[in-house]
Amino acid sequence: MQGCITSAMFDWSDLRYFLAVARHGSTLAASRALGVNQSTVHRRIAELERRIGGPLMLRYPAGYRLTEFGEALLPAVEAIETSVMALERRIVAYRSDLAGTIRLAVPEPLVSRIVGSTLLDMFHARYPALRIEFVMSDRYLDLSKGEADIALRSGEPADETLIGRKIADSIWAVYGSRSYVQQHGAPQRIEDVGRHAIVGFDGMLINHRAAKWLAAIAPGANIAARNNSVLGVLHAVKSGIGIA
Template sequence: MFDWNDLKYFLAVAHHHSTLAAGRALQVNQSTVQRRLAELERRLGRPLVQRHPTGYRLTEFGEALLPYAQSVAQAVAALEQQLESAQLEAVGVIRVTCPEPLVYRITQTTLLDRFHARYPGLRVEFVMSDKYLDLMKGEADVALRSGDTVDNELVGRKIGDSLWAVYASRKYIERCGQPDGIEALGQHDLVGFDETMANHRAAQWLRDVAPHGRVVARNNSVLGLLYSVKAGVGIAPLPTAIADAEPELVRVLGPIPELARIWRILTRADLRHTPRVSAFFDFMIEEIDTLRPIITG
C-alpha cells in the first residue's frame, strides 16, 4: 500500500512542524522530505499535513494516523535494538569443516570480508578435510559438505551441486592419448584415492568402471589427485569447480552423473539457533548466489 520508510518523514514533520527541520533531523535535504511526504499522501489518497505561516500542522486525518505511525516507529526501534543485541552476543570462533580446495576458492572472494564486517566479534576457523568430520562429537560447528547425509540430528540447507568429470593434463594426452569413453579408462594410467579414502564415491566409481585399471598413484585428498593429474602422472575424476579452473587440464569425460551430489551447509540441531552459529549459517544462506559458482564452478 505504501513504503514503510515514508512514515519516518511524516513523523519528523509532525514533530518539528517544518520540512527543513525534519530534513536536518533525518540528515537529508528538505526536498527529500517534501517528496517522500507527498508520495505517502498520494499513496494514502488523503493529505496528512497543511502548511501554515507558522509551519506545518497535521490534518484531521494526519492526527488520527499519528499514534499508529508512532507505534510502528517504536516497533522498528525495538527490532533494531534486538538485532544489535544479537550481534553483540555473536562472538567467538566458528569452526567450519570443508575440503581444502573449497577454502582457497572462498578466500579468493570477498565473502568472509562481508561476514566479518557484519559480525566483527566472530572469527571463522576452517577445519580442512576431505573426510566427514563428526559434528555430533564437536569436531566442528558447521560443515560445507557434498554427498549423502543420513544423520537425522543434523540440520541443513542445499547451497549448490557437486559435479565431477574425468580430467587429464595436456602433456598426458600428448603422450598417451585420451579415453574415448568410460570403458576405455582401463587402458590408461589412473590416479586414485588410497585406502583411507576407499569409501569416497569417486573411488567406488573408479573401481566399478575400471576394476582392472592401472592405478599408478594414490592420494588421500582431492587436492592430491589434482596435483597428480596436473603433473601428467595419470587421469582421474575431479570436481569440475576446481579442475575447470586449471588451464593445463582437459575434461576428457563427463560430467559423470553417478558422481553428482548436493552441496549442503550443515550443523547440529542444538547449535542451529545459537547466536554464533546462526549468524554464520544465515549469512551463508543469504549468499547462496555467491556460493554456487564457488562450489559448482
C-alpha cells in the first residue's frame, strides 16, 4: 500500500514572513515591513519551521541569520514570490483592462535616470496599453486636483489623504565644481560653508529642507545666485559660481 499526503506541508502565506526576516535581518524590521505585530512574525516563522521539520534561521546579538537549510530554500521561496506577484498582476490587469495615460509627476533631475533605466520597458511589457506622461516639476503637484496621477516626491509625506511608500533614499551633500574648488578650496567642515559663495534656492524651493539647512548653518553667507529648480541650481554649480 502506498501512503499519501492529505494535508499541505505548510501554509504558503508563512513564506512571506520567512522572506521578510531574511531581507530585513530582524523580526522587528520584518513586522514593520509587513504591517503586523512582531509576535505574529515569531509565531508564523516557528510554525513554518515546525511544519517543514527544521530551523530556517538563528538569532544572534546583531539580528537573525539564515541557517544552511534556510539559505538553501531562499532562492526557491523568492521564485515563488515572483510567480505569485506575476499572477496578481495578471489578475489585476484582466479585471481592470488597464489602458490610457498615467501622468507621473517627477523632479527634473530624475527623468533622465528613469528613461535611461529599464523601468519603462519593464512597465510597458506588463501593461502594453498604458502610456507614461512625465510632468516635470520640483513643485509638489496637487494629485487631488488632477495635476498628476502619481508623484515621486523627496521628503516625508505631509498629505494624509495620499497613499505612498518609500522606494529609495534621497542623499544630499554640499557640491562645488572642480574649477571652483581649485580657486577657492573645498569646505572641510560645516562651519566652512558660510565662508563660500552659495547658490541658493528660490521660489517654490525656498522652504525645501536643503534650503532651510543651508540657511541654518550659513545664515550670513554670500549668495552668488538663486534658482527655483534643483536642475537650475545644479547648472549654476557646474558653472563654478558657487557651492550648493
